[in-house]
Amino acid sequence: LTSERYGVQRLPFSHVSDSDLTFFEHLIPGRVITDPDELRPFNVDWLQSVRGCSKMLLRPRTAAEVSEILRYCNKRKLAVNPQGGNTGLVGGSVPVFDEIIISTALMNQVISFNSVSGILVCQAGCILENLNQYLEELDFIMPLDLGAKGSCHIGGNVATNAGGLRLLRYGSLRGTVLGLEVVLADGSILNCLASLRKDNTGYDLKQLFIGSEGTLGIITAVSILCPRKPKSVNLVFLGSPFYILIETSGSNSAHDEEKLNNFLEHVMASGLVTDGTVATEDKKIKMLWSLRERITEALTHDGCVYKYDLSLPVERLYDLVIDTRARLGKTAKNVVGYGHLGDGNLHLNITAESYSHSLLNAIEPFVYEWTAQYNGSISAEHGLGFKKKHYIQYSKPQEAVLLMQQVKAMLDPKGILNPYKTLPASS
Ligand code: FAD
Ligand code: MLT
Ligand code: ZN
Structure with a gap:
């Protein structure tokens, strides 16, 4: 039982019924997956550490279809789990219970590219590596790169505000993303897909969705500024x-x-x-x-991986690895530190033969307390997802968490979008 495995209770969402199935099959014929074998890889995360039991995967092709899906799910109070390439590392990309998985895999079209401005507009399901290859032929590159490039989607990158290997050079997605198209929980389509370098008309709403991990809306298209391919x-x-x-x-x-x-x-x-x-x-x-890019994969061959993604003052970056090694002694197989030095981002990874509660208790909250004492961040680039939502207070004041919960309640009053993720439940 999920509630026993993770200590979480299923919220009172509706269960998928035969009439729901009929509705979706009519809306997107041939793109509703219910076969348990086909569903299996979509129910488990890349690290194979979180497993849901969704009975339905939907594969829309357009924002209009996503809109119809969410409008229906909101009315019926059916919970959904937006999913891109399913390479997320905090358990945010897979359902916890039976949430309907909405995959962006078929939303993979480039909409436009302007070779004077370097502005690319594309659907959210475009694979990062494919976009980079497309641009290289036109003498441009994507402003971000990461080890998961062959699988991750640009929508997933934006939803997690992924950092990666080019951040120091080209800046974060908060600067390079110029616009987004997002479908909100009630099905309305928010078209903020501006292709402008400058736009100060009112609040910058797209920033709310960058890094929101599928909890505020489903990103369906992205406008992004791409640098020239360096000579x-x-x-x-x-x-x-x-x-x-x-x-x-x-x-x-x-x-x-x-x-x-x-x-x-x-x-x-x-x-x-x-x-x-x-x-x-x-x-x-x-x-x-x-x-460098395959360290993540290599660690999975060393056993069970406890993964931490921290922002710290650069001069402190490795101290935590040394302190953790000393604290855990032989109870851990390996304590490894790598990351993005120029960004002050440490990936602290601890491996063990198998998962154990006592090892986890020795690591947490120690790692979070250690990070908080230097005013670091407990989630530098991977997000909070399912695994880290209860630790948000180590990096954000109570007032900020409360405001986030209010924003969530305003945009998704029934809480259907990626429940059990990112924010602790409001009291
Ligand atoms: P998914 O894993 O499918 O989803 C991630 C989250 O975003 C989930 O909460 C999901 O609900 C949400 N989501 C996905 N698509 C949408 C959408 N269209 N609208 C709304 N919400 C959506 N991260 C870094 O920051 N830097 C790295 O260097 C890096 N390297 C990695 C290397 C490897 C080998 C792996 C496996 C992962 C790495 N990651 C890295 C983790 C990173 O978060 C993801 O790779 C990537 O950004 C997620 O994209 P995705 O399409 O796979 O999203
Ligand atoms: C990386 O920098 O390699 C990624 O963020 C993935 C990881 O932390 O293992
Ligand atoms: Zn990283």
Whole structure:
């Protein structure tokens, strides 16, 4: 029983009935999945740590279809779980109980690209890597990149406000996303799909949906500012007690190389770096990045993974790894720290042979308290989802949490959108 496994009670939502099935089959014929075998991968998260028991997956193609679906679900009080590529790491992308899964997988069309402004408008279900390939042919790139690029959807990226490997260079989605189209819980379509660099007319509503993890609306299209494909890229892989990857991207290779060489001479002479390699050709660059990008996957082969995603002052970044290692001793298999140094973002991962309550109790709330004492964030880039919603108060004051709950209640009064996620239930 889910309530026993997770200590959560199912809220009094309706159960999917035969007449609901008839309605959806009529609305999106052939795109209603109820076969238990087909549903299985959509019910379990990427880490295989959270499992729901949804009996229905819907695959709309347009915002109008999403609108009809939500209008109906809201009226019938049927809970829904928006899902993109299902690569989320906090259990937000899969149902907890029997929520209807609404997948954006078939909403995968580029709507427009302006090669003067670099503004791309596309549907939410476009896979990040496909968008990047599409843009590269036009001499542009996506402003974000992450290890899950082959599966994650741009809508999921926006819904989680994903950070990733290019954030230091091109900024966060809060800056590069120029507009969104969102379907609200009652089915109304909010068209804020502006393709403007500047727009100060009233409140910036799209920001509410960036990082809202499917709890305030379903993102159906995204307008995003894309940088030019850099003419010169250098990647350096350096080692001392730690390994670091630094990528430079610019427009003049001679100039970039000169600057990089000056930097390398400096760090080698200072003894900070003991070894390293430089890559300029695409194949070697990709190979080196894959070492970094596949850490997440590698850890899953080491056993059960307890995953933390923290923002900390850069000078404190690794102290938590050392303190956690000392605290857990032999009860953990490995305590690993990696992340995005330039962003002050530590990924603290603890592996063990199997899941244990006592190990979890030794980690939490220790990790959150440690982070809070340095005014860090307990969710730097992955979101709160199902796993971390009860720890929000370590990074946000009570007044902020209350306001978030009020916004949620206003936009989704029946609470049908991704229930049990992101925010603790309001008292
Ligand atoms: P899903 O996992 O399907 O969903 C994530 C959340 O968004 C859920 O709450 C879901 O309900 C909601 N959602 C999805 N689509 C929509 C929509 N259209 N409208 C409203 N809500 C929606 N994250 C980083 O920030 N940086 C990284 O470097 C990074 N690297 C990763 C590497 C790997 C190997 C993996 C597995 C994950 C990584 N992630 C990283 C986690 C990251 O959150 C996701 O990869 C990605 O942003 C989620 O996109 P998705 O389409 O898979 O969304
Ligand atoms: C990463 O930086 O590799 C991702 O955020 C995924 C992870 O934390 O493992
Ligand atoms: Zn990361």
